[in-house]
Amino acid sequence: MLKPLTADIRPDRAALPLAAYESAGGYQGLRKAIAQTPFQVQQAVTASGLRGRGGAGFPTGMKWSFVPLSGGSAGGAGADSSGHRYLIVNADEKEPGTMKDRWLMEGNPHQLLEGALIAAWAVQADIAYIFLRREYTRCAESLTRAIAEAQKAGYVGERVLGSEWNIALRMHMSAGRYMCGEESGLLNALEGRRATPRNKPPFPQVSGLWGRPTVVNNVETLCNVPHILREGAEWYKALSPGSDPGTKIYGVSGKLNRPGLWELPMGTTARQLIDLAGGMRDGLRLRGLLPGGASTDFLSAEQLDVKLDFDSVARAGSRLGTGTMIVLDDHTCPVGMVLSLEKFFARESCGFCTPCREGLPWVARTLEALEQGKGESSDLDILQQHVGLLAPGRTFCALAPGAVEPLGSALRLFREDFEAHVHQKRCPWK
């Protein structure tokens, strides 16, 4: 089984130095890319079927194609060559339960740099930023060193690899809010503004950082790109048995014997992952799982054979998200678990739109009341109503709709637990 993204990462996750990365084939993808036109590189990535690993699963090549280059863009915007274009690496990994990007950045920073450089070439960016989560200090160290190495080696800077292309690559430590992980909130944060989201359209590809064409890609997404360029789209597709190509960094957390991260073919089932994680700890039974971080719907214990790819998880009523699952066992209060999540989302709401700013704290306080035995039967109606009220389109961005995904599915799957809290006037697990 091929593990292109992580095969070279050392067990202690010490950063792979440039020489080691190069001898493992590193920067060959970049050389190949620069030998092609940006459009050809976009086509190559489009052909690979790579979809964004940040959570939304948007096809990466298509995302790039909306940047207006000379000759127009798929989005219909005219050529815009009068200033900077930006490529931004979204390394603000803050989805609860998710730590996949950290593994990639700590262990193999050059792989990310190469992916970012190829993406920058593909959209003809001249400035790239890595927007890094503040707590990721080890990543910051490894990336800073890698950038310096890449600069010295001529992969970054002026006239990259003897071409006419100049690219500046800078790292920016996020001030640290969940909203910064949303690409338009990230752009505002990078401009030194409040991390509130922007309305779309205009999409960042047309009017992004400082109003200039900008592409924001997730770390894992970009780490796939060098391999696609080096080995080709067909090779990449063959990495996965299903329709979603490539490998995926899956994670498992919860009360399992060996929680962790694995690079596996896209479409691995939840059951296989739980087996890899050594199964549930003694005496515990799995009651459900959040397949892709905190902002996804629960899958039930009956849905363990769902293939964890974008389309299959969507068909099962949830989202692949970041692909890092959180498992709920039968000795943990589902209300408490959801409370913990909603407290996080309520706190991380940017405060811009009313439903999210006011609705999520109400949800969190209601759940808290249930947990404290102060719940009322009408509380379940209020929770249920918020699931519908905080739907996409009613809120400004996707934060609140994501936040109520675990709530809505928990109310459906674990209804009796919620009701028990109300009737017993206490948390039955306490």
Place this chain on the structure above:
Amino acid sequence: MKTFTPATARAGAIHLTIDGRRYDVDAEGKNLLHVCLSLGLNLPYFCWHPALHSVGACRQCAVKLFKDETDTKGRIIMSCMTPVTDGMRLSIEDPEARMFRGQVTEWLMVNHPHDCPICDEGGECHLQDMVVMTGHAYRRYRFTKRTHRNQDLGPFINHEMNRCIQCYRCIRFYRDYAGGTDLEAMGAHDDVYFGRQTDGTLENEFSGNLVEVCPTGVFTDKTLKMHYARKWDLQTAPSLCVHCAVGCNTIPGERYGALRRVRTRYNGEVNGYFLCDRGRYGYEFVNGGRRLRQPLVRTGDSLQPAAAADAVSRVGAAVSRATGSGASAIGIGSPRASLETNYALRSLVGPANFYLGVSDRHLAILRLMTRVLREGPAPIASVRHAARSDAVLVLGEDVWNTAPILALNLRQASSNAPAAAAMKQKKLNAWDDAAVRGAIRHEKGPFFIASVEATRLDEVARECHRLSPSDIAALGFATAHEIDASAPAPAGLSEPIQAAAQRIAAALKAAEHPLVVSGAGLAAPEVIQAAANVARALKKAGRDARIGLVFPEANSFGASLLAAGGLDDAGRVLAAHGGRVLLVAENDLFRQMAPESARSLLASAGHVVAVDHTTQATTEAAEIVLPSCTYAESSGSMVSSEGRAQRYFSVFPPLEPAQSAWRWFDEIAVRAGKKAAAWKGLDEVIRAMTQEFPELRGVRDAAPGADYRLNGSRVPRKSIRESGRTAVTANVSLHEPPPARDPDSPLAYTMEGASIGAPASLNARFWSPGWNSDQSVSKFQVEVSGQLIGGDPGVRLFEPPAQEAGMYFPPSPADQPARDGMLMLVPRYHVFGSEELSSLAPGIASRTSPSSISLSRAECEKRGLREGDRARVTVDGAEATEMAVLIREMPEGTASIAPGVPGTPVLPLPAWAGVTLASVAAEAER
């Protein structure tokens, strides 16, 4: 009532169906909220503001949009963020949409205190209105509310953060629109705080608009709080701001004989939705302790109260004697008095004996500006024109300080060109505020400023040039020449000025609606001439160019049209024939000329009669003083910098024996036997004036005459909800007193009668059923942000002649060589402190900076001056004055002082001044 929708389908019109009813609207590119409000439909909103546009934050304006006739499910969309398209089908009344809007209100009310009874916003609160409109009545949220600590934000704004519903309008207005930096959104989630980093006065000169921009009671009028009354208890009338020449329309509110506050009266062509802080808070002079309440007659060294009849008799007799003696009475008018007052004085003394109470030099500037505007190198820009211009050249004028609302609109104009380019290139909607601002983050439009000192508009200008007045003129003349080679070129241009002129000319010429702004601020005729040349050149080049010239005082423009000469002329006439009668209308000569000159002018008159509403140096020096009315207790007309004749109406009746100044002059004329009968009312004054001055015809049409009736009644100044009408005087008599008569207007001091449907010039308040706040203004507009129904008030007096007649001004001869060691001293005006009446308001006075002289670092070094030192300033042998030194970026050889500010001497500016070190500032203060 609304006329936004033409009944007949027209080409290009958009057809849409709202709740089953079909509308054809001319609304290409507009959003659905704009369309619905323009149609007069009730749709609640918070974060949207007609001048700030859409950001989609509050989610209150949700409606249901259906794909087509077969779609019965539809989906919830935000109307403010959705462009209108042909064939759209939507529903405001859809149950799910109603439910969602009700839920949004419930969310907003989660943390809102139920303190309406003690909240200053109560009764005119947009949040209250929207809560009622959405039907949210019972709260289900049972947990604690978040609370905040409030801040002291200075003399104008009260802060009560617990009421905040986080609509973000305050910071969008304050930062994005007005360019303020000291109000911020802080914190996140349900704990967002709108305030300053620390307690302190809000610095921006437009901060008072927060009171109206805030949809609830977070930011309220602190001066109103000192003497609070509810909106419905305030007697109001359509009025004008008297504190500069922009002519902003206002709604002052009165109760129990005191003016309580001033609010914006929307006028699409003039001030739109906003006022500056001087205009909003200057009103307190009306209630001030320095008001003159009764006639005074000098006995020895003091002025003693006298009966009005006696005082008028004495003056009338003196005028009569003077006329008989052949040395007729002299009248000095005022740039801050109404046309009617100036005209009445002129009629009393005779045209040849009427002088405008400003220096001859100043009058020459006013005359030059009038000539330029009358000849019309280009049409005069209204403020709305200014806001829509796509290239701007400001020559010499610090507009931010001399015409603040014009500056606020110029600030928006600076982004017009880049915004238009971005909208086209990136397919953005003009109303998508965050997207448009985001797309042009670092771009500045073709906006050029040439000034002696830095101005607050510099931050939006592409180029700022710090030049001496003569160099500013040279830059203007050169720019005109670059645009049109037939415009005369100035001689001896420096290389940088030549290059700048080329760049500016190219940018102005590339624009469709370029604008040139200048004014009396530098008192430099050559700068005004240069501005006229640029406008003429642009017009000749086929551009839709406009010109704006800033006049110094509220009625400088109007009064100058009536006057035979200026103060120096009047002084010469008085000196030539001693013992004359001098009548001064609402003017403090000690602000217009050096004190010794004013003293000698007054001393050369035999009798000095001063008419004013407020005690000042001239009234104190007069023999007889007659109490007139402020704008709040009188009606009259003024001409703004736009040449717009506008009418203001008394808000409350004057306290007898005070009366409008023109009435005093008219009574004196009758008493002196110059007239058979007194004018019966304002209309008669206007009729006489317009007969004599056909150019002022528009004054008559600026508002309906006193005989106008709406449905047979006068238009009420009081609201139908006014409380305590019969109780107010019940301690004196159980009989309700009859309302005061008003012979000057069709308004009545009562609550009887209907006001809906009154012409905009008579509209005393914005109120509509269900819309108790200022947001009801959309019910009075043809279209959101369009003109008021029936037309925006005021009549433009000057349009360029059809035939191109004017000539270019020749560039002024090279500046007289700098005098050795002397500095060219120019005026530097301030929003707070430079204007006479507003400075009497405690809030404005507290915001006034101490008198100072600014000069460049190089000039300071030459003189061994450091910031904070006291400098000795001497002009033409006049007594030296000491002022604090400010080091500013300005051209060498120049210095500036702040006229009007306490401690600044009245000097004939511009002037050559000697500046030397007087005393060193204490080291500790450095």
